[in-house]
Amino acid sequence: MYPSTDTLTRGAALSRPVSREHSRPAADAEILCHHCRLPVPAGDRLADRIEGRELVFCCHGCQAAHRIITGAGLGDFYEKRKWKESGVREKNFSSLYDDDALLPLVEQQGERDVFSFQVEGIRCATCIWLLEKMLEREENVSSARGNYATHRFTVQATAGTLRPASLFQVASSLGYRPRPATADANRQHALREQRRLLVRFGTAAFFSMQLMVFSMALYAGYFQGMDETSRRLLELLAAALATPVVLYAGFPFLAGGLRSLLNKMPNMDLLVALGVSAAYGYSLFALFAGREVYFDSAAMIVTLLLLGRLVEQSARNRAVSAVDQLLHLAPEKALRLTEKGEQEVEASALARGDRILVRPGDRIPVDGVIEKGRTEVDESVVSGESMPVARQQGETIAAGAVNLTEAITLRVAEPAASSFLARMARLVEEAQERRAPVQRSADRIAARFVPLVIVLALLTGLGHLWLGAPPGAALLHLVAVLVVACPCALGLATPMAVVVATARGAAAGVLFRGGDILEQCARIRTVALDKTGTLTQGQPRVVEIRPRNCSEREFLELIGSVEAASNHALAVAIVQEARNRGIALQPLPGRAVAGRGVLVEEKEGFILVGSRRFLEEHGVVVEEPAGPATEVHLARNGISLGLLLLDDPPRQEAAGLIAELAAMKIEVAMLSGDRQQVAARLAASLGIHQAHGDLKPEDKAAWIGDRQAAGEAVLMAGDGINDAPALAAATVGCSLSGATDIALDSSDLVLTRPDLGRLAAALRLARRSLAVIRQNLFWAFTYNLVAIPLAMSGKLAPAWAAAAMAASSLLVVLNSLRLKTVALEPTRLSGR
Amino acid sequence: MLSSTVALIVLSLFLGLGAWFVFLWAEKRGEFDDPEGPKYRMLEDDDESRPGN
Numbered sequence: 009m010y011p012s013t014d015t016l017t018r019g020a021a022l023s024r025p026v027s028r029e030h031s032r033p034a035a036d037a038e039i040l041c042h043h044c045r046l047p048v049p050a051g052d053r054l055a056d057r058i059e060g061r062e063l064v065f066c067c068h069g070c071q072a073a074h075r076i077i078t079g080a081g082l083g084d085f086y087e088k089r090k091w092k093e094s095g096v097r098e099k100n101f102s103s104l105y106d107d108d109a110l111l112p113l114v115e116q117q118g119e120r121d122v123f124s125f126q127v128e129g130i131r132c133a134t135c136i137w138l139l140e141k142m143l144e145r146e147e148n149v150s151s152a153r154g155n156y157a158t159h160r161f162t163v164q165a166t167a168g169t170l171r172p173a174s175l176f177q178v179a180s181s182l183g184y185r186p187r188p189a190t191a192d193a194n195r196q197h198a199l200r201e202q203r204r205l206l207v208r209f210g211t212a213a214f215f216s217m218q219l220m221v222f223s224m225a226l227y228a229g230y231f232q233g234m235d236e237t238s239r240r241l242l243e244l245l246a247a248a249l250a251t252p253v254v255l256y257a258g259f260p261f262l263a264g265g266l267r268s269l270l271n272k273m274p275n276m277d278l279l280v281a282l283g284v285s286a287a288y289g290y291s292l293f294a295l296f297a298g299r300e301v302y303f304d305s306a307a308m309i310v311t312l313l314l315l316g317r318l319v320e321q322s323a324r325n326r327a328v329s330a331v332d333q334l335l336h337l338a339p340e341k342a343l344r345l346t347e348k349g350e351q352e353v354e355a356s357a358l359a360r361g362d363r364i365l366v367r368p369g370d371r372i373p374v375d376g377v378i379e380k381g382r383t384e385v386d387e388s389v390v391s392g393e394s395m396p397v398a399r400q401q402g403e404t405i406a407a408g409a410v411n412l413t414e415a416i417t418l419r420v421a422e423p424a425a426s427s428f429l430a431r432m433a434r435l436v437e438e439a440q441e442r443r444a445p446v447q448r449s450a451d452r453i454a455a456r457f458v459p460l461v462i463v464l465a466l467l468t469g470l471g472h473l474w475l476g477a478p479p480g481a482a483l484l485h486l487v488a489v490l491v492v493a494c495p496c497a498l499g500l501a502t503p504m505a506v507v508v509a510t511a512r513g514a515a516a517g518v519l520f521r522g523g524d525i526l527e528q529c530a531r532i533r534t535v536a537l538d539k540t541g542t543l544t545q546g547q548p549r550v551v552e553i554r555p556r557n558c559s560e561r562e563f564l565e566l567i568g569s570v571e572a573a574s575n576h577a578l579a580v581a582i583v584q585e586a587r588n589r590g591i592a593l594q595p596l597p598g599r600a601v602a603g604r605g606v607l608v609e610e611k612e613g614f615i616l617v618g619s620r621r622f623l624e625e626h627g628v629v630v631e632e633p634a635g636p637a638t639e640v641h642l643a644r645n646g647i648s649l650g651l652l653l654l655d656d657p658p659r660q661e662a663a664g665l666i667a668e669l670a671a672m673k674i675e676v677a678m679l680s681g682d683r684q685q686v687a688a689r690l691a692a693s694l695g696i697h698q699a700h701g702d703l704k705p706e707d708k709a710a711w712i713g714d715r716q717a718a719g720e721a722v723l724m725a726g727d728g729i730n731d732a733p734a735l736a737a738a739t740v741g742c743s744l745s746g747a748t749d750i751a752l753d754s755s756d757l758v759l760t761r762p763d764l765g766r767l768a769a770a771l772r773l774a775r776r777s778l779a780v781i782r783q784n785l786f787w788a789f790t791y792n793l794v795a796i797p798l799a800m801s802g803k804l805a806p807a808w809a810a811a812a813m814a815a816s817s818l819l820v821v822l823n824s825l826r827l828k829t830v831a832l833e834p835t836r837l838s839g840r
Numbered sequence: 841m842l843s844s845t846v847a848l849i850v851l852s853l854f855l856g857l858g859a860w861f862v863f864l865w866a867e868k869r870g871e872f873d874d875p876e877g878p879k880y881r882m883l884e885d886d887d888e889s890r891p892g893n
Contacts, residue, residue: 133880156876207867214860218853238842245849 042086043070110172113188120150121170123163128185130159135184142178149175161186202321209314212257216307219249223304230300243301247292250303254288258310274458275451279498282458284309286490312817316503319510342373345417362420366411374407376418383414384577395548395638395656396577408729412577453785457498461796465489468800477802485802492799493792500817501784504824509777516832517761518770525756527781528740529774531721535669535767536712536734538726539680539687542744542764543694544656546727548578550585551637551657556650561591563650567642568593570608570617578640578654579606605640613645623648658694661765666695668768672775679708681730708734725767727751742767769832776830784820791816 039048042063054065056074065071077085115122130136136154139161143152148169154161163175179186222242229239255262258281265281268274287306294301342355345363355373358364363379366372372385382400387409396412399405404421469486473479506523513520520526537543555563568586571579572595586593596615598608604625605618616623620639623630628643630651637653669676677698680687684701691699700711708724712734715722724731724738728751735741735754742757744764759766795812866872 136877136880154877155874156880203867203872206872207864210863210867211860214856214863218856221852222849238845241846241849245853 039064041066041070043074107171107173110176110188114170114172116167119167121165121167123165123170123172123175125161125163125172125176126187127154127159127161127179128187129183130154138182139179139184142182143175146171146174146178205314205318205321208257208260209311209318212253212307212311212314215249215253215257216304216311219246219253219304219307222246222249223302226301243295246301246303247295250288250291250307253307253310254284257314258284258306261310261313274455276454276502279454279458280309280313282461282490283493290488290490308817312500313503316500316507319507343367358420359423360420364418364420365415366418367415368411368413370411372405372407372409372411372418374420375404375422376420377404378402379417379419381414381416383416384412386410386412386577395654453498461490461493464493464796464800468802471800472802481802485799488799488802489796492795498785498788498792500820500824501788502781504821505777505780505784505827508824508827509773509780512828512830513770513773514760516769516773517759517763517766518773519758519760520770520774521756521758525740526774526777528721529723529757529771530778532674532723532740532771532774534675534677534715534720534722536677536679536708536715536722536724536738537696538708538724538728538731538734539678539682539690540656541727542725542731543662543678543690544658546656548581548638548654549657550581550652551655552653554650554652556631556648558649561589563642563652564589565591565593566615566644566649567617567640567652569596570598570606570615570642572596578638581654582640582652616643617641658690659764661763663694665765665768668765669771670695672768672771674771677711679703679711679724679726679734681705681708681728705730705733709737712737723757723771725764742770772832773827773830777827780824780827784823787816787819787823 039053040046041048042065044066046066048064048066052066054068054071056063056065056071063074065074074086077083110123113123113125115124127139130139133156136156136159140152140154143149143161143163148165150164150166152161152163161179163170176186222245226234226239226242226246228234229242261277261280261284264275264277265279268278284306287302287309291301291303291306342353342358343365344351344353344358345365350365358374364373364376368383378399378401380401382398384396384398385405386396387406399416405418465486468489469482472482472485477485502523506526509526510520510523513526520529540546553560553563558566564582564586568583568591571582572593583593596608598606598615598617600606601618601622604622605616607626608615608617616626616628617640620630620641623641623643626643626646628641628646628648630641630643630648637655639651639653641651642649666676675698676696678687678691678696678700680699680701681703682701684699687701688699691697703711708726708731712722712724716737716739721739723740723742724734725742725744726732726735727743731743732751732754735743735751740757741755742759743751743755744759745762757770759770791812
């Protein structure tokens with residue numbers, strides 16, 4: 009391992025308990041700094057007494073670093089670090105791309121070259137700042153801008169002089185990983201779409217504001233009287249200002265309405281298009297007929313609805329970009345072993361039979377069989393098994409698992425395209441295709457309301473004709489019905505509530521990917537939860553200590569001292585527990601037996617720490633099995649000193665969430681890939697009545713499919729790759745921040761803080777929103793119910809109709825704003 | 841009376857159109873592309889000196 013434990017102790021023994029020594033014998037020149045492992049020059053020697061040991065440092069900096077590390081309870085770093093094996097891949101921080109590959113991506117814009125690329129490893133605003141400044145120092149670069157939200161950098165330089173490879177080199181040398189920004193057509197399209205929407209909204213807003221001024225004057229004139237010339241002038245101005253709003257800004261609604269008409273599927277767009285064009289068309293007609301105009305209604309509907317779309321879209325984009333940033337689960341690079349040595353290649357280029365090296369801390373790039381070495385892997389994202397699994401020569405490892413302890417050589421069993429990950433991705437795709445498109449409640453209403461209004465309008469026109477009215481007047485009454493049925497309030501009822509609720513959710517750590525998700529969440533009656541990493545913390549902890557013939561403290565001290573030198577996940581948990589209880593550990597050098605335990609030889613015997621089997625193999629009598637939890641036993645000189653139990657404990661907020669969901673009359677079930685016994689025990693402790701273990705990813709999705717077939721709306725919350733198909737299949741898929749990328753990508757609802765309790769808040773908010781939407785719709789309909797008959801009778805003065813319309817819209821907006829202050833955590837006294 | 845009203849109306853129209861053009865110009869320059877950044881950028885010192893250049 010590391011070279012000089014004895015040099016260290018020698019140096020420590022030699023140094024006297026004074027903090028600094030200036031003169032010492034020159035013979036001991038080879039003393040190494042405890043922190044940085046560099047030889048300590050005699051004059052700079054610093055000694056520190058820590059945990060009863062005398063340690064030597066080369067400078068105050070190293071001493072401070074050591075204090076910080078041990079002060080944080082991470083002193084194990086010094087025992088664990090391995091000098092011969094670098095944790096960071098040598099080429100990690102050097103760029104892999106050259107100018108030949110990158111130059112085609114440089115865009116020429118007039119006099120300048122523009123180059124955009126993505127940078128991984130950005131952690132904070134300062135990273136952006138640093139990169140911008142460093143990139144700008146490159147020759148010929150005129151400007152470098154980084155986007156804080158998307159981590160995309162755009163560099164401009166004089167035409168023909170831009171050298172993208174050198175820019176990549178700059179980013180790499182700073183420790184970031186630049187990637188060529190692939191021209192993702194979907195993303196580009198979404199971006200263009202958003203910009204166009206913004207322009208439409210801006211245009212609508214500026215023109216509507218102007219328009220309102222003249223409309224106010226016209227309304228005042230209607231009630232107080234106004235001379236004909238002024239009225240004509242104002243009306244013409246109003247018409248001029250309303251035209252771009254309706255025809256340009258309102259174009260998406262008009263086009264959407266026409267499309268829905270051609271498809272014979274009346275929706276909200278058609279309703280809006282009908283209302284807008286009726287109000288606008290009638291006003292144009294009235295302008296020449298010398299009647300009241302109300303261009304303002306048409307313009308205001310367009311403006312407010314565009315605002316709603318804008319806010320909704322930006323919330324959606326934010327959720328998407330958060331996912332986009334994380335979507336690099338499978339390592340794109342792998343280290344292939346060839347006769348010439350190690351070679352870094354794209355994971356997709358690996359073929360069956362290739363040999364690859366996987367270092368500790370790396371994710372396994374493809375399914376493979378271990379050819380050399382033994383290690384432990386974290387397969388939690390793949391199988392749901394929370395404990396590290398020992399794997400040795402000849403055993404198979406699935407792509408996506410993380411190699412924990414030793415470097416291994418892997419023979420590729422399946423190329424990347426048919427790996428476990430790829431199979432999961434396909435399952436997700438299939439599930440997403442199967443999922444029926446959600447129809448919003450507003451669209452469902454529009455489907456019935458629109459034809460009804462058209463029929464009523466026609467009836468009105470025909471009725472007045474039949475009653476003997478002149479054709480012109482009958483047409484006017486017909487249009488009046490269309491106008492008064494204008495879906496101002498109806499059109500705003502849903503979007504306003506969705507906008508306010510989405511913003512409220514985002515502030516509370518809940519991201520709804522769209523208004524339809526909000527509605528779906530409100531209808532959820534069944535919640536399925538994954539076990540590992542969702543209900544639990546995903547890491548083993550000591551849950552029980554059962555000492556025999558010794559105190560708990562003595563037990564922990566001994567077992568901790570044995571395990572202190574190990575970096576096995578269970579050992580880490582045990583040492584952590586000892587440290588939490590303030591027990592000082594003296595690491596005992598031992599011999600690790602992979603998959604079994606540790607053996608420490610003493611003068612009069614040996615200490616054994618490990619599995620039941622390990623101790624029994626050494627002839628120790630161990631007490632009866634304790635249950636499904638992982639056991640670690642301790643024995644000294646052939647006598648058992650007891651055992652401790654490790655488990656993956658549930659999240660603190662899990663039990664509270666289950667209780668809250670129960671109070672909301674939501675059925676809760678646990679779906680786990682872990683053993684049935686383990687799943688059932690955790691479920692019982694949390695108060696979950698249904699626990700299903702031993703489920704393969706397909707089984708989880710199938711369970712949800714069965715429930716949906718029975719007509720239930722099911723929410724699935726999970727975090728692993730193995731949950732992804734279920735997340736995609738569920739009515740609403742939900743994942744926590746920190747979940748695997750593929751899980752995030754298959755989710756409609758993302759809890760942006762690692763707090764499962766937000767799920768209840770999300771559902772409560774969704775229910776409140778649906779209630780508000782229903783109230784809004786009720787008001788809008790009541791208004792129509794009163795106004796339409798009046799208009800049909802030909803008795804409603806247009807100005808009053810406009811005023812009533814404005815009032816009902818205002819009511820809807822104000823009612824929606826109530827969602828801003830809705831309480832999301834009734835069972836807790838206060839948020840954090 | 842009317843002429844002054846007309847003058848004011850024309851003035852307000854010009855102001856409104858001016859604001860609209862500023863908006864269009866700003867959008868074209870990409871001012872609205874990164875709503876996250878400005879709050880950090882305002883805290884940065886603009887150091888124009890470029891050593892080695």
